[in-house]
Amino acid sequence: MSENLQPLGKEQLAQMRESFDEHDAHRVAMNAVTGAGINEVARNYDKSRLLQRRFSVTVDNGDVTSQEHSGRCWLFSSLNVARFIAKKSMNLKEFEFSQNYAMYYDKLERINYFLQDVAELVRSGETSDSRLIQHLLNDVMGDGGQWTMAMNLYKKYGAVPKDLFPETASSRNTSEMNVHLRSLLHQAVAHMYENTGDIDAIVKTTLEAGHRVLTIHLGTPPTSFDWEWTDKDDNFHRDGEITPQEFWKKYVDAGLEDYVCLVDDPRSEHPKGHKIAIEHLGNVVGGDATEYLNVPVDFMKDMARRILSEESIPVWFGADCHPMMDRKNGAWATDLFEYGRVYDFDFDLDKEERVRYNDSAMNHAMAFVGVDVADDGTTTRRWRVENSWGCKIADKGYFTMEDSWFSEFVYEVAVPKSMLPAEYQEALKKPAIKLPAWDPMGALAR
Structure with missing residues (x-):
């Protein structure tokens, strides 16, 4: 340790x-926070009660889903x-794909x-203690x-319907499965x-072992299935035997695969x-x-508004x-809590x-299902969000986001x-522009 550091x-x-x-x-704050917790004390009462939860445009997507104790939000959303x-x-009226699949x-x-x-990387001479290998x-x-x-x-x-490849104990809570898969790959390296x-034999053996571990935890996914359903008008339909690939192409024919990701990388060196x-x-x-295509955040808002x-x-x-x-009530606003006043x-x-200083990065994926637009037809005021944290919080699982929060903490949207x-x-x-593996714009939604 440097002698210049001061104890x-x-x-x-x-x-x-x-x-x-x-x-x-300070003492009043201590008394309050130790008893009630920081968010209860710092909550901006006026913002919390005045944040409207009505929207000029809504897209009804039914009951929310729940990723439970897993980091699968990007798949759920x-x-x-x-x-x-x-x-x-x-x-x-209701339908859900198998996130386990x-x-x-x-x-x-x-x-x-x-x-x-x-x-x-090993073949190219990358050392085991390099920043890249250690990051991976x-x-x-x-x-x-x-x-x-x-x-x-x-x-x-x-993709397949959820009831044909349902959740398992390990898909609901992935931690133990991930520990063993991680050890398997660490050992391979x-x-x-x-x-x-x-190396080729190690790759083959490890891939086969990984397949076994996954199948033991998650089950054997279907390669085809008989698809029958009764629609919301009580009409029965039979599609016969169909593969997951055919099912996706037939019933999700909306060009989602051709979407591009827009991001707001706010660092000035990235144009x-x-x-x-x-x-x-x-x-x-x-x-x-x-x-990703790096664009101004207002352009991202405009694209999301137009799609909705x-x-x-x-x-x-x-x-x-x-x-x-505010997880319980389902709200985001830049002044929803007055931490600075408490501290x-x-x-x-x-x-x-x-x-730049590792205080923020994209870490969760969701879906916009509504927006409130001002009378000018373009200015966005707030957003309705479908989350994947279940229906027991927020508005039966749906959150409200103030537009200024979008500017500060939304990093990415997928658009046609x-x-x-x-x-x-x-x-x-x-x-x-290639950024290193550890760059914050490479953060994954969990």
Whole structure:
């Protein structure tokens, strides 16, 4: 440790204690927070009671889903968009895709992606203690993902109704399964470095073991099934035997696979109107690369508004969900809690600084299903959000987001490529700015 570092001394500690005790407001805050918790004390009463929960445009998607104790929000939210389309196609009031099916193939594909990626790095001479290898080892086998990664799965494997491949104990709570898969892959990397001549055999053996682990935890996914349903008008339908790929193409024929991801990377060195990509980020080898088009946040809002208003389809998005969130009542607003007043301290980082200094990143994916638009027809005021945390919180699981919160904490939306203006269409054809694997824009929704 550097000799210039200063230890916390007794006099300094005594001075801070004395300063704390001198202010009655500090003691009142301590008494309140120790008993009730910071959010109950810091809640902005006026904002909480005056935040309207009505919207000029709504897209009804029925009962919310629940990812339970897993980080599958990106799969749930993308399938929530897809199920809205499927319900219209089949004239159903309620319908849900199997998120377990999607996770099974994501995990299997991600095992292969990781093994192939690391094998190439080992062969190229990347050392085991490099920042890249250590980052990949640390991040492997989490549940998180991105819109493009979800579309890679649906294009290759399709989707199935939930009752044909239901949840299991391990899909509801993925922690134990992930621990064993992570150890399996860590061991594979160790063996690669110890036996560089046997890398192909190590990859093959580990992939087969990963398949066994996944199947033991999640079950054997169907390759075809008989599909029958009764619609909301009480009419019976029989589709006969169908594959998951055929089911997706037939009932979710809305071009979701051709969507592009818009992001608001607020750092000044990353120009708007250019693609960015994260190295070593993906799930399906040979699938579409995880790339984003960096645009102003107001453009993202306008696209989301237009999709809801003109296309009447939910809009997938990713955000840093934790700041200024009232989970119980289902609300986000930039001044929903007055932490600074309670702590007697100003929190003054802007969006760019929060990203640059690791204070904020996209960590949760949801779907917009409503927006309130001002009388001018374009200015957005607040947003209705379909979450995947179950129906026992918020408005039966639906949240309300104030528009200013969108500006500060929403990072990504998925939109139809065809809706982009000509200059952005051209930008998509150009090479992406490559960012390292640990860049905050590579954060995964969980």
